[in-house]
Amino acid sequence: MNVKISTQYTPVVDCIRSVYKTDSFIPLHEPRFLGNEKKYLNECIDSTFVSSVGKFVDEFEEKIASYTGAKYAVATSNGTSALHISLLLANVEQNDEVITQPLTFIATCNAISYCNAKPIFIDVDKDTMGMSPVALEIFLKENAEVKNQQCVNKSTGKIIKACIPMHTFGHPCRIEEIQKICKEWHIVLVEDSAESLGSFYRGQHTGTFGELGVISFNGNKIITSGGGGCILTNDEDLAKKAKHITTTAKEPHKWEYTHDMVGYNYRMPNLNAALIVAQLEQLDGFLKSKRSLAKIYKNFFQNGDIHFVTDPENAKSNYWLNSIVLKSKDQRDLFLDETNSQGIMTRPIWALMNKLPMFEKAQCGDLTNSEWLEERVVNIPSSVIL
Numbered sequence: 132m133n134v135k136i137s138t139q140y141t142p143v144v145d146c147i148r149s150v151y152k153t154d155s156f157i158p159l160h161e162p163r164f165l166g167n168e169k170k171y172l173n174e175c176i177d178s179t180f181v182s183s184v185g186k187f188v189d190e191f192e193e194k195i196a197s198y199t200g201a202k203y204a205v206a207t208s209n210g211t212s213a214l215h216i217s218l219l220l221a222n223v224e225q226n227d228e229v230i231t232q233p234l235t236f237i238a239t240c241n242a243i244s245y246c247n248a249k250p251i252f253i254d255v256d257k258d259t260m261g262m263s264p265v266a267l268e269i270f271l272k273e274n275a276e277v278k279n280q281q282c283v284n285k286s287t288g289k290i291i292k293a294c295i296p297m298h299t300f301g302h303p304c305r306i307e308e309i310q311k312i313c314k315e316w317h318i319v320l321v322e323d324s325a326e327s328l329g330s331f332y333r334g335q336h337t338g339t340f341g342e343l344g345v346i347s348f349n350g351n352k353i354i355t356s357g358g359g360g361c362i363l364t365n366d367e368d369l370a371k372k373a374k375h376i377t378t379t380a381k382e383p384h385k386w387e388y389t390h391d392m393v394g395y396n397y398r399m400p401n402l403n404a405a406l407i408v409a410q411l412e413q414l415d416g417f418l419k420s421k422r423s424l425a426k427i428y429k430n431f432f433q434n435g436d437i438h439f440v441t442d443p444e445n446a447k448s449n450y451w452l453n454s455i456v457l458k459s460k461d462q463r464d465l466f467l468d469e470t471n472s473q474g475i476m477t478r479p480i481w482a483l484m485n486k487l488p489m490f491e492k493a494q495c496g497d498l499t500n501s502e503w504l505e506e507r508v509v510n511i512p513s514s515v516i517l
């Protein structure tokens with residue numbers, strides 16, 4: 132065991148250790164398998180339907196649609212493939228432009244690149260860490276015009292087809308305002324709600340405001356299928372197309388193999404669906420546990436110079452990854468160093484997308500808030516407490 136040394140952030144380390152009641156390493160976010168996971172996986176193996184079709188896939192799609200209130204849900208191999216297909220369904224093509232936020236996980240921008248389109252980066256709000264409707268509107272008014280029912284970027288002459296806001300760490304962004312702006316400017320709204328299963332804005336589930344919404348069930352998310360994702364939509368035609376294009380665009384027939392377009396093998400295997408069906412049964416419990424953990428953190432950080440991020444206005448957050456805002460970049464670095472060297476995993480928020488080599492030439496709005504948050508935000512351990 133390490134010799135215990137007292138440092139500036141030892142009280143934080145002690146608080147986190149008292150929450151998880153352990154002296155060993157504490158990861159940022161561990162999955163919990165406390166329900167029917169093994170039972171359903173065994174059932175799945177016994178049925179021999181472990182692959183791309185099976186009753187767990189259908190059951191999952193029904194249950195996630197009913198939980199989120201979306202009319203349709205289509206299971207996919209992961210959240211990134213769900214984003215890729217959503218953009219294709221939004222008609223995003225080569226040379227089109229897609230608005231998103233610079234403060235996001237790389238998958239959001241990768242999906243834009245897979246369509247050979249270019250991202251435009253718009254600032255986030257400081258409180259939600261998600262896309263700012265005010266910044267979005269300012270950018271559009273200064274740089275765009277609607278022509279023939281399409282949003283044209285006046286500086287590049289290209290069409291802005293879609294907008295992908297992201298609900299950062301499970302905190303809903305001002306999605307209703309963004310929805311309204313997108314409608315006005317003829318931009319398709321695709322919500323990256325990969326991190327926000329169980330998060331609501333004015334009582335409505337995130338991922339159901341856009342024409343299309345995406346959820347991820349990767350191993351680090353609030354519940355997991357090992358790897359997996361889904362597309363949410365209220366549009367029957369889009370749902371049918373999403374299913375078709377993610378399943379090799381095969382035309383339904385008893386024995387014939389014909390395909391009417393270039394499709395993708397982006398299916399969620401039944402084995403993974405078995406896992407997620409078991410995990411979904413525990414979601415309400417996980418959300419409660421995360422809420423009580425957030426309350427402990429909120430109380431702990433109340434009287435210091437570290438700010439603990441809580442539910443934005445009008446929103447209920449799933450508290451997937453708890454985040455704090457340090458006073459400065461130096462304080463952040465000290466915090467990361469002290470906590471990680473004492474066996475508590477903490478991590479800074481992502482480097483801004485517009486600073487990565489693939490996107491450094493991208494058009495950007497004013498990014499003051501994103502840059503401010505990039506230097507100060509840190510995630511702290513957030514696994515469901517056992």
Ligand SMILES: *Cc1c(COP(=O)(O)O)cnc(C)c1O
Binds near residue numbers: 209235359
């Ligand atoms: C996890 C995540 C994704 C991608 O999900 P995968 O299932 O890992 O492909 C997309 N966007 C955001 C914001 C994410 O956090």
